[in-house]
Amino acid sequence: MIITVTPNPSLDRTYEVPALDRGEVLRATGERVDPGGKGVNVSRAVAAAGFRTTAVLPLGGAAGTLLAELLTAEGVDVTAVSIVGRTRSNISIAEPDGTLTKLNAPGPELTREETALLLDTVGACAGDAAWIACCGSLPPGLGPAWYAELVDRAHASGARIALDTSGPALPAALRARPEVIKPNAQELAEAVGRPLATLGDAVKAAEELRSLGAGAVLASLGGDGQLLASAEGTYYGTAPVAPDRVRSNVGAGDAALAGFLIAGGAGPDALASALSHGAAAVQLPGSAMPTPSDLRPEAVRITRDLPLDLLLSAGPGKAAGTA
Known part of the structure; x- marks a missing residue:
């Protein structure tokens, strides 16, 4: 069982257009409506892989109701915390070359009572979990230390934590010592306060975050692959995707985290997954999550002999590789 916690979920609409021309009337060639939010996507990917998962979500309004219905239809168990506010709706515009433009709403402000109920709900579910993935931005009303409190409560129940967040919430949560954190290249650079030009820079940054409390760092480096730094060793891997095969990178990092956790959450085999x-x-439209038939494990390459001078070319905004 993998439980996910998404404090700021969304209903995501993705439109595919021939080109994004500012100020013009655009006719979409494709449209999708998907459940959104990092943890939500992790649950969707876990369910698509055939494993059990529960998504713990604060939900409100018509968008919240539809989000829960869509998740249930995908095989995800939903544990909803009812809120007075309305679940946000986001819009993504995808161009043929993989360029993605996103409009993300801030989300509803949670009351003190709703915040406490969300924490209590996670605590009540934690005993059955192999992993709890705590993912995404914090909505108005939750301070940066909220994830740290969540990690402390989950640890008290014996659960292992995978954390995927950014901004002040990430360093604040490190004191609670999550087992895994999953930044992308930009978030990794932001967390250490300096640019990362090479793979060697990324390795140093990952080790710095480990010294601050992260058990392991799984870093998505866009088209340059992924890095895993842990007590067992440091590994680097790639799974190249031809540019003409790229459709959308929405949720790709979340799918990667799901693959990591269902493969055990440690070591080179989990990195390969x-x-x-x-x-x-x-290679899928919108934020569609891959099924086992979509996977190409033979394309994956893992090494412990890291090319530390490798220039990092594809940042998190580039829809290539495994961002």
Whole structure:
């Protein structure tokens, strides 16, 4: 059982257009409506892989109701915390070359009572979990230390934590010592306060975050692959995707985290699973999650002999590889 916690979920609409021309009337060639939010996508990917998962979500309004219905239809168990506010709706515009433009709403502000109920709900579910993935941005009303409190409560129940967030919430949560954190290249650079030009820079940054409390760092480096730094060793892997095969990188990092966790959450085999899931996800429309038939594990390459001078070319905004 993998439980996910998404404090700021969304209903995501993705439109595919021939080109994004500002100020013009655009006619979409494709449209999707998907459940959204990092943890939501992790649950969707876990369910698509055939494993059990529960998504713990604060939900409100018509968008929240539809989000829960869509998740249930995908085989995800939903544990909803009812809120007074309305679940947000986001819009993504995808161009043929993989360029993605996103409009993300801030989300509803949670009351003190709703915040407490969300924490209590996670605590009540934690005993059955192999992993709890705590993912995404914090909505208005939740301070940066909220994830740290969540990690502390989950640890008290014996659960292992995978954390995927950014901004002040990431360093604040490190004191609670999550087992795994999953930044992308930009979030990794932001967390250490300096640019990362090479794979060697990324390795140093990952080790710095480990020294601050992260058990392991699974870093998505866009088209340059993924990095895993842990007590067992540091590994680097790639799963190249041809540019003409890229459709959308929405949720690709979430699919990668799901692949990592369902493969045990540690070591090169889990990294290979993460790479395979991330590469499959970027070849699907919108935020569709890959099924086992979409995976191409033979394309994955893992090494402990890291090319530390490798220039990092594809940042998190590039829809290539396994961002």
